[in-house]
Amino acid sequence: PLSLHDALPIYYQLSKISKKEAREVYEQTGHLIVFPEGEKKFTYVLGKGNFGAIKVAQRIEDKAYVASKKVKGEEHIRASEEEADMQKAAAGENVLSIYNTIRLEETLYHFMPLAGLGSGREIQSHLSALHNPRLATEILKFVIRDILTGLRTIHAKGIYHLDIKPENIV
DSSP states (O other): OOOGGGSOOOEEEOSSEEHHHHHHHHHHHOOOOOOOTTOSEEOOOOEEOSSEEEEEEEETTTOOEEEEEEEESHHHHHHHHHHHHHHHHTOSTTOOOOOEEEEETTEEEEEEEOOTTOOHHHHHHHHHHOSOHHHHHHHHHHHHHHHHHHHHHHHHTTOOOOOOOGGGOO
16 A cells, blocks of 8 residues: 555646736746736646647645646547656656656546746747847757757657657747
């Protein structure tokens, strides 16, 4: 039997986000959540993965905000588990880790770091809004260096990412 010490962390998935929670997410992770005008709470989806929606969750023990990927359907769950196994095998510098995977009946949840910068499309939008092209280029150098470091990490382990596109480069 599992002892209390061996138990998996408990997470609370935020179905709706309040302004206070959005502020805490930003302070912890750098991920900015923009509220629709006049809303006090709203449903917020970080993104859509191949197999399910990605939302914000909070780890109860330390109040850390994380990303939660919810996957439904046996075929999607199997494929997502395979992808997660590969992601765990690729662990290393600039490779997003998976903290925990929890299965509840016909639903699987992966909990991972909440990446503060968002998707490649969001970074592109922020960079194009800068009025200083030299600054945008310097920022882009740091982002690209991190991406290439992550690719070097997975390539060294014999894993090759064959589907890089603007939505998922970060």
